[in-house]
Amino acid sequence: MTYDPSLRVLTVLELLQAREEVTGAELARRLEVSPRTVQRYVTRLQDLGIPVEGKRGVGGAYRLKPGFRLPPLMFTGEEALALALGLRALQLVGLSELTPAAQAASAKLARTLPQTLRTEVSALEQVVQLDAxxxxxxxxxxxxxxxxxxxxxxxxxxxxxxxxxxxxxxREVQVYRAVHFDGRWYAVGHCLKRQALRSFRVDRIQAVTLLDSTFTPPEFDAVAYLRSTLPTPRSYDVSVWLDAPPENLRGLVSMWMTDITAEAGGTRLRGQRENLTSFAAFLLGLGVPFRIDTPPELHAQFAELGQRCRAVTEPGV
Structure with a gap:
């Protein structure tokens, strides 16, 4: 990933705020640029009114004028918590690659908060678990x-x-929106090759290059477009009787879109499933007798699983 020079300028400021004095050579090494480029960054900060002082000669170093500190950012408790949780939630939208940057941003956020608010946000973060x-x-x-x-x-x-x-x-594409939908990122826009609206999964893009040509985007609702064009998996209503009381199944059966009730000395499981193959394997894994009432397609899945099992246990048959 390439970095905007303005981000490097801000990194210089961060380092100067964290240290009493930093040498030009160290700044150049940390930023992976030449000492002359570091001088340009320092000049940029000075042009912005930030009092950076420098020592000339061998071993020359930079520092902020004694007593100077940027004014702290002001957040309410809810704003600070929203930022902290938002940074932690990057993995939930498939951007775990940004975790180091999120951690650095969280540290910067903590430094800007008053001690009371910092303690409150830290305590709230510790009692919240986020799972992708x-x-x-x-x-x-x-x-x-x-x-x-x-x-x-x-x-x-x-x-x-x-x-x-x-x-x-x-493809050459005029991208109207980048949108996170149903666990994936999509680029949605006008494909010049097909001369039509198309969506492209970002995880299937091998390379992307910015071109010089520009376009005028229309008013566009990418989420509505994806909902209307992406295939919707069929959902099956399942009803299965299990020869085990509900208390014996606790912790084994997910309650997501599932209802279990006691029935005839066993358990009635009702719910909705999209993948009947995995549901059939799940029922076998419970290790208890069961009876399938609906859907009939689930019987076909067991027949297929049986053939696959015979192919493994009786090769050549």
């Missing part, structure tokens, strides 16, 4: 950043894309 859904797809933050820049600057992009059927293609 298994359906969230990890996304390359660099590609997403480039797509967002394309949207902001209304510039066309060139995509090297691989479809769900593993077909590779190159």
């Amino acid at each position: 859904s298994p359906w969230v797809v990890t996304t390359d933050a660099g590609k997403l950043t480039t797509l967002m820049k394309a949207v902001r600057e209304t510039r066309t992009v060139s995509l090297d894309y691989r479809s769900g059927s593993n077909e590779a293609s190159r």
